[in-house]
Amino acid sequence: MEKNKKFVEAITPMDVDFAQWYTDIVKKAELIEYSTVRGMVILRPYGYAIWENIQRYLDDRFKETGHENVYMPMLIPESLLQKEKDHVVGFAPEVAWVTHGGEEKLTERLCIRPTSETLFCEHFSNIVQSYNDLPKLYNQWCSVIRWEKTTRPFLRTTEFLWQEGHTIHATAEEAKEETLRMLNTYADALKNFLAIPVVKGRKTDKEKFAGAEATYTIEAMMHDGKALQSGTSHYFGDGFAKAFDIKFADKDSQLKYVHETSWGLSTRVIGAIIMVHGDDSGLILPPRVAPVQVVIVPVAQHKEGVLEKAEELRKSISSYARVKLDASDKKPGWKFSEYEMKGVPVRLEVGPKDIEQNQVVLVRRDTREKTIVPMDELETKLKELFDDIHNSLYEKALVRLENMTSEAADFESLKEAAETKPGFIKAMWCGKLSCEEKIKEEAGLSSRCMPFEQEEIADTCVCCGEKAEQMVVWGKAY
């Protein structure tokens, strides 16, 4: 009984301590376990299964649009990392250095990849000669290391799993198109697979990726109003191509530099799922990403025919949904709590009375709504329910995003909003770094992005009062 007990121990309510609520869920839903290696976590089967589903979904989207997977070395020689000067300035301070191989001291130290632009560039320079070789649309699934000072499971860890896309194109236009295509792929994945609405936009120069000409981002809003940057797509122009000498003979026989992009999405989005959908009973998983979409909990399972019927249902459901039957001898109440903690979207209860009446009871995790469903309508009803849950999770998150977004026209209102209204704040910005830095220092807000959907909140900069045409979404961020 001791083993079940953890599932019904209440977790810290999110209003009491949001950070603790988050930590309780990642542990009690058995998503992760801490390791002894500083800032690194263990992805347990349930947490990893969520990532596998995200991987499969995105990988299919990438391949549909002509991308191919490759695998680059995990280690980068220091001299290679240094080839693009902005890039090395951005990443060198946070890499792990390998100095010894076996018993020998290396003549040049190697860093564990924090990201793989430099490796891809070197490879591209070796395999590309003519316009016939373009574009190259590559993607890599791997883990990377960034030596973070403070870490939190999924949100910021020394090691994390991600995919990094790297593409090269004959023209700037094609590369720009690709950059936005992949940003939209991310936004669609969050909307259609994870039921998370995002704000799409461009990062300011201060916030862009080291070495990029432009960085685009999708920003999601957590329960507490804070932003989580959930995926980024970078346009590099020909900067890396020049640093790494990636040239091709174009149709006009001229040697030209390629134009490059990269884009990445990581296990961080699992943090977004938790903090966008979860509640005080635990995780709530959108059905499309849930490792278990339906859990069958038999009622009075010792009675004749109950377990047989439950197994029959499991078998039939398994042909169209990810289903689990819990026939253990825990009490149904314990089971209910366990699968609520784990965020299983639908619980199916079946007992002697249901069998008699040829029906089952379906209970939604998100609203706890119960429906009695005739056995022969089960497949249709379940599929409808999955879509209903998905849509209602998305709508709920969208309403929150909208309700928790305010506007500020001058610096005093901005500071007041930063203190009193958790969430995003729309305000105009003149484009000067000094204003962006002042807003960070005095209001504690960073620029999340310059959204594609612009509004004219005012005609002057919220900070300096000078003429401003750019609306920025500001916020506190993970």
Add this chain to the structure above:
Amino acid sequence: MEKNKKFVEAITPMDVDFAQWYTDIVKKAELIEYSTVRGMVILRPYGYAIWENIQRYLDDRFKETGHENVYMPMLIPESLLQKEKDHVVGFAPEVAWVTHGGEEKLTERLCIRPTSETLFCEHFSNIVQSYNDLPKLYNQWCSVIRWEKTTRPFLRTTEFLWQEGHTIHATAEEAKEETLRMLNTYADALKNFLAIPVVKGRKTDKEKFAGAEATYTIEAMMHDGKALQSGTSHYFGDGFAKAFDIKFADKDSQLKYVHETSWGLSTRVIGAIIMVHGDDSGLILPPRVAPVQVVIVPVAQHKEGVLEKAEELRKSISSYARVKLDASDKKPGWKFSEYEMKGVPVRLEVGPKDIEQNQVVLVRRDTREKTIVPMDELETKLKELFDDIHNSLYEKALVRLENMTSEAADFESLKEAAETKPGFIKAMWCGKLSCEEKIKEEAGLSSRCMPFEQEEIADTCVCCGEKAEQMVVWGKAY
């Protein structure tokens, strides 16, 4: 035209220089490209796609037998690596050491995992309390690093991709069963998916995994008669459990140590595919693992209706096979060579005459046999052809394995066979390390395994002449 040329440049024939033949294929079939990082290669799209297919196949098998995927940290603290004394002696000399994180020098150095027993053990000790928690059947897909002195693509590289299964059980019997179950899973995968026959057996103590009580192996034979250890499965008994204090309360309320296994298979098997099936025109891929199973090469594609028909065929075939249409303006002959180099199992040719007669031409990569097939029988014929090719590749490899296996009853015959007969040699062994070492030194042969299928070649040890009941398969190995 320059770009296509590489495909028809002959590769080094295997009889002339087997090592060069191998290197030519991995490069010209575009499986890998060398990187500037010593001993690390880049898996290009075609090479990585082969690995993805192997992954998908094995992952499904693992999950069918109740295994779950997890992800452990990539770095292991030195003190953790040292906990099991045989293990550290085996691995410490060949690991890469991280000594600095960002700008700080670490107080304890960390190695990049060469294998993850120690991490799994530490995790198991934290999550297992009672018999209810057992077994834990975990698997991890990742990359590992072993600081090798000499490297060859796929066969031995500083970094390689693999899966490592780690399981713990309540009893020794269950753990032993698991060890053999997974060895059989590997042997079946090689037979049924890669068309490669293997010899299954147990490693001698000298050749077993550092820290294991018993190591089981599948040994495949390459074209040149050398062995390639293609997958191993280890039984640890309770050795690691004692070193890491992994105990559970059993049904009888006694605290007991768990019994443990691990098993791994890596990108090395891609080397086996090349060296078992390839020929002097390049790679030959068994259909089940081939990224492209059928390539459509239109004949006289400028003629009306040819490309339309080719595209129609591509679309229809794509519903049941992995198909590619090459509609580029290269000449058919160039295309033939290219896809032969890449080992695509079936080439489908379609031209004006075929369209008129409502037929296509199928050409097998392995035998080059041509068949004319009516359009309406295409699906059936293609599927049959895939099975035929698979079976005939397997048979051919099996015949070679049998023909290139000899026997030796005394040391002189063993030495002579080692010099004159490439392949495996069956000989009796008394079990003494000194004999095993002498055979290595004087005949240049290592013990590949003690096969499950034993024969009585003689009743005395091939080396010392003392009484021997154990038959060993000896050979030269990659």
